[in-house]
Amino acid sequence: MKIILKQVLVLHPEQKLNQKSDLLINNGIIEKINGLNEADFKSSKVFDLDNKICSPGFFDMHVHLREPGREDEETVETGSNAAAAGGFTGVACMPNTDPNIDSAEIVRFIKEKAKEHLVDVYPVAAATLARKGEALSPMYELFEAGAVAFSDDGVAIKNAGVLRNALEYSLNFGTPIIEHCEDESMADGVMNEGLISTTLGLPGVPKVAEDLVVIRDIMLAEFTGGKVHIAHISSKKSVELVRQAKKNKINVTAEVTPHHFSLTDDLLKSYDTNYKMNPPLRTRADAEAMIEGLKDGTIDCIASDHAPHAIEEKEMEFIFAPNGIIGLETELSLVMSDLVHKKHLTISQVIEKMAINPRKILNIPIPQIKIGEVANLTIFDPNLIWTVDINKFKSKAKNSPFDKRLMTGKSIAVVNKGKMFFEDKFTAI
Amino acid sequence: MSLSNRHLLGLNGVPKEDIQLILDTATTFREVLERPIKKVPTLQGKTIVNLFYEDSTRTRISFELAQKRLSADTINFSTSTSSVKKGETFKDTVRNIEAMKVDMIVVRHKSAGVPQYLTRISKANIINAGDGLHEHPTQGLLDMYSIKERLGKLEGLKVCIVGDIAHSRVALSNIFGLKSMGAVVSVCGPATMIPLEIASLGVKIFTNIDEALAKNDVLNVLRIQLERNAGTRIPSLREYHKYFGITSERIEKFNKEIVILHPGPINRGVELSSEVADGPYQVILDQVTNGVAVRMAVLYLLGTMH
Numbered sequence: 001m002k003i004i005l006k007q008v009l010v011l012h013p014e015q016k017l018n019q020k021s022d023l024l025i026n027n028g029i030i031e032k033i034n035g036l037n038e039a040d041f042k043s044s045k046v047f048d049l050d051n052k053i054c055s056p057g058f059f060d061m062h063v064h065l066r067e068p069g070r071e072d073e074e075t076v077e078t079g080s081n082a083a084a085a086g087g088f089t090g091v092a093c094m095p096n097t098d099p100n101i102d103s104a105e106i107v108r109f110i111k112e113k114a115k116e117h118l119v120d121v122y123p124v125a126a127a128t129l130a131r132k133g134e135a136l137s138p139m140y141e142l143f144e145a146g147a148v149a150f151s152d153d154g155v156a157i158k159n160a161g162v163l164r165n166a167l168e169y170s171l172n173f174g175t176p177i178i179e180h181c182e183d184e185s186m187a188d189g190v191m192n193e194g195l196i197s198t199t200l201g202l203p204g205v206p207k208v209a210e211d212l213v214v215i216r217d218i219m220l221a222e223f224t225g226g227k228v229h230i231a232h233i234s235s236k237k238s239v240e241l242v243r244q245a246k247k248n249k250i251n252v253t254a255e256v257t258p259h260h261f262s263l264t265d266d267l268l269k270s271y272d273t274n275y276k277m278n279p280p281l282r283t284r285a286d287a288e289a290m291i292e293g294l295k296d297g298t299i300d301c302i303a304s305d306h307a308p309h310a311i312e313e314k315e316m317e318f319i320f321a322p323n324g325i326i327g328l329e330t331e332l333s334l335v336m337s338d339l340v341h342k343k344h345l346t347i348s349q350v351i352e353k354m355a356i357n358p359r360k361i362l363n364i365p366i367p368q369i370k371i372g373e374v375a376n377l378t379i380f381d382p383n384l385i386w387t388v389d390i391n392k393f394k395s396k397a398k399n400s401p402f403d404k405r406l407m408t409g410k411s412i413a414v415v416n417k418g419k420m421f422f423e424d425k426f427t428a429i
Numbered sequence: 430m431s432l433s434n435r436h437l438l439g440l441n442g443v444p445k446e447d448i449q450l451i452l453d454t455a456t457t458f459r460e461v462l463e464r465p466i467k468k469v470p471t472l473q474g475k476t477i478v479n480l481f482y483e484d485s486t487r488t489r490i491s492f493e494l495a496q497k498r499l500s501a502d503t504i505n506f507s508t509s510t511s512s513v514k515k516g517e518t519f520k521d522t523v524r525n526i527e528a529m530k531v532d533m534i535v536v537r538h539k540s541a542g543v544p545q546y547l548t549r550i551s552k553a554n555i556i557n558a559g560d561g562l563h564e565h566p567t568q569g570l571l572d573m574y575s576i577k578e579r580l581g582k583l584e585g586l587k588v589c590i591v592g593d594i595a596h597s598r599v600a601l602s603n604i605f606g607l608k609s610m611g612a613v614v615s616v617c618g619p620a621t622m623i624p625l626e627i628a629s630l631g632v633k634i635f636t637n638i639d640e641a642l643a644k645n646d647v648l649n650v651l652r653i654q655l656e657r658n659a660g661t662r663i664p665s666l667r668e669y670h671k672y673f674g675i676t677s678e679r680i681e682k683f684n685k686e687i688v689i690l691h692p693g694p695i696n697r698g699v700e701l702s703s704e705v706a707d708g709p710y711q712v713i714l715d716q717v718t719n720g721v722a723v724r725m726a727v728l729y730l731l732g733t734m735h
Contacts, residue, residue: 201563271542
């Protein structure tokens, strides 16, 4: 089947593309860019995309798909559907499943589950067996099976000696270690420690618990030459530490979630468990530091930390509720509403942080918008105004604090692997 | 006159007029408690559930007595006698209780925010009997009542809360309530027990107990709660007593009138010496009696709201 994306603004900062074009896609391959003739239009399904933007497909490098183990919360399929609906053509899924992704069989199991889907799913494997922070997982074998990075996400790799070994061992195949930076000995709280936690009587986790592990990891990245990627950075001081490390040419990258630049800890006053996450929502100054970090390149990319939970688990007394919110289907809109429309980032910068940089960090080829290439595209409308409705999410879960929020900007369609997701359904193209 | 909110979740944000009304109403009930027949028919026909998810002896007894004195029908529900252990969620438990048509719920829970959550899932009036490290508003009210009973006023008084402020729900209720009534509030304790940014609530911090004694009219001395892991924040109870314990020698150094409160139960020889716990400065048993009157006032004011 042939489709034409008509008069869409093609933006690809790496290829220096920035112009309205007609794209002819035949069997999932970009066949023509501009110069389309009448016969092309007659033989194709035409999408009129004036005022819409077409970029290389977005990639979320931090999602929890819950399979294997908690298929009641999310599966590879439903999580991938949520990704497609949110404008993503690729995701990297975290290893804290049950069992953990610490054997090649499980990497292959997930890849097999995702094989037919439009969305590319790249497993991140556990850095240590069962994420216990003790013995290294079979990293080389996991890499060969398709793992693109290693992480004990949910916790940091506890022991500096083990992290050193993981960083050094991964030098042979070039993958990063993704770190959830939190010093466990200071982390027995449920929100950011500060005036709000004091007022609410909720035990807090201080920002320094994050900063301590960030600085440890930066020093080990420098010492070993390995790559450290800081997951969901949230503290102002940590952003400054990464900024300095980058100036010193240390191999460190960082991601931030939309909620850490959009929301702050004063929202916890409602004791709504949809504001309970780890790292916790921080203060206004921290949220502003996230935006500064995105602007000056200290923070390389935006990732959702999509964390599905069953309704009955989240509907619980605050201290007992699990951490995390889903994010795939609100991420792009929060980026547009809170970063682009507030003039913090340009749309080109957003494409770098949501399509290009995450793939660079994970050594995944960046989709090219070029004749003869596989069409791996996100088409979005930065100005579309819509209201979030958790009941319309493709994700199995509904734990989002953004329900009923008015947003500006939304994905219209994604194209990848000869498939298209448009108007709520997948079609072969 | 009636209260501005149909729940009592905490004293944060409760207007002065409401606190005044509760304290005035408590005075009336305090008098009832001195009568030979201590019962009034005020809440006859009302059903109140005491939902206690955490051990409590005196608060639960005090609420229960207050309810009986007001002629309400009372049901006690605590985790050991409920289906909680069979894995029922909190929400389901509350919905089941609600289905039995109750008018008020008095709740104690380990997690801060549970009373507020209850207002979203139940139609009953909710009274917080202590939520996590957050608030214990009836304790704050009975403390204020007891101070006022002894010193005749609250406005302008200097009140210092001593001990593990970070792990106390009594501290926050005292801070919010007393400040609302115009008292000058401070805290004193080892720095490991003082929560971050407490000064932003308009509270002075004393690092030295003698200075706190010298500069305050009232000390509200908190229990050192080993069950709340206090042991990780102080080297030993002995050392705590040595540097922060209230003893007769300490008080008498200053040769002045001082009022000592304690929410109970007391660790004798830790936060208070026995001499002080039984001595002339303390109002500890008055607090217990006043607690019933204050809880009667709260139940009455909320239970008769339209």
